[in-house]
Amino acid sequence: MEGTSVRRWAIALVAGAAIGLSGAVSGVAQAADSDDPIKIPIHNWSSQIVGAHVLGKILNGQGFATEFIPADSQVVYTSMCEGDIDVVHEVWQGAFGVAFEQVVDQGCVIDAATHDAKTREEWWYPSYVEEQCPGLPDWEALNACAEMFSTAETAPKGRFLGGPVDWLKHDAERVEGLGMDFEVVNAGSAAAIWAELASAFERKAPIVHFNWTPNFIEAIYDGKFVEFPEYDEGCKDDPAWGPNPDMTHDCGNPKDGYLKIGVWNGMPDKWPTAYAIISKMNLTNLDIAVMSKLVDIDGMEVEEAADKWLADNEAKWMSWVN
Numbered sequence: 001m002e003g004t005s006v007r008r009w010a011i012a013l014v015a016g017a018a019i020g021l022s023g024a025v026s027g028v029a030q031a032a033d034s035d036d037p038i039k040i041p042i043h044n045w046s047s048q049i050v051g052a053h054v055l056g057k058i059l060n061g062q063g064f065a066t067e068f069i070p071a072d073s074q075v076v077y078t079s080m081c082e083g084d085i086d087v088v089h090e091v092w093q094g095a096f097g098v099a100f101e102q103v104v105d106q107g108c109v110i111d112a113a114t115h116d117a118k119t120r121e122e123w124w125y126p127s128y129v130e131e132q133c134p135g136l137p138d139w140e141a142l143n144a145c146a147e148m149f150s151t152a153e154t155a156p157k158g159r160f161l162g163g164p165v166d167w168l169k170h171d172a173e174r175v176e177g178l179g180m181d182f183e184v185v186n187a188g189s190a191a192a193i194w195a196e197l198a199s200a201f202e203r204k205a206p207i208v209h210f211n212w213t214p215n216f217i218e219a220i221y222d223g224k225f226v227e228f229p230e231y232d233e234g235c236k237d238d239p240a241w242g243p244n245p246d247m248t249h250d251c252g253n254p255k256d257g258y259l260k261i262g263v264w265n266g267m268p269d270k271w272p273t274a275y276a277i278i279s280k281m282n283l284t285n286l287d288i289a290v291m292s293k294l295v296d297i298d299g300m301e302v303e304e305a306a307d308k309w310l311a312d313n314e315a316k317w318m319s320w321v322n
């Protein structure tokens with residue numbers, strides 16, 4: 001490792017001499033960085049997977065080695081504390097805010113940046129359901145129609161089709177906290193949710209499932225989020241807060257949730273240049289939606305989608321690198 005660092009430094013000096021001062025400056029900065037691969041997790045939704053490859057390719061272009069590691073999207077925060085993962089570039093407040101803020105408070109993860117993207121993750125239905133269940137998007141109106149959403153598995157209770165278990169953990173507590181006649185059934189994958197939505201849409205059958213924005217779904221299906229009691233910090237840990245005095249999670253998820261970047265706290269020392277690049281990374285709602293669309297609508301392979309996004313957004317990512 002030492003040897004290769006010295007080699008990179010030497011190459012940087014030669015390159016600097018050949019291309020002038022600015023080349024030398026960026027080359028020398030990188031001499032301080034480790035040659036170990038930067039470990040990036042791969043989760044189970046498309047924008048994250050494409051974005052992970054976008055980040056990987058940007059870092060590779062600057063001479064860094066990277067390694068992709070399939071990872072549970074909740075456990076990944078403890079993995080960062082243990083040094084097994086170096087950067088999570090899509091920290092969604094609704095799904096991961098609690099797990100993320102806990103490790104930031106512990107000091108082993110750095111809250112490195114907040115993207116411009118504003119996020120929302122919530123129960124959602126296609127618009128035709130409003131004709132079948134008047135009063136939507138209000139949650140109490142939804143609850144009054146619960147039976148209409150039942151399946152053989154949940155009857156007479158309605159089924160809420162949740163995401164894979166590593167996404168939001170608190171739907172069942174919300175159902176209980178708000179006294180809803182629903183049962184949470186977790187989908188095995190994002191693709192399973194989209195398949196159920198497509199099938200329900202075809203039949204105009206009632207369905208309520210987990211969804212989020214930015215996502216490719218909004219480009220194909222008209223629909224709305226269910227409106228629950230407004231999110232408040234107290235809702236997640238103070239039982240006294242909200243309509244149910246005895247339980248937490250008696251509220252909706254944040255409507256203007258953050259999308260952050262978390263990094264292992266050893267990163268600034270081990271890879272100062274890479275850390276600087278990652279801290280400047282900044283995605284908008286459109287970036288996230290496009291990354292998922294390239295895969296989920298256009299059917300591209302992940303690598304191809306990452307290359308396309310990089311080609312279409314060169315000025316943006318170049319500003320993170322410089």
Ligand code: TMO
Nearest residue numbers: 045092095121212
């Ligand atoms: C974390 N997610 C975007 C699937 O809600």
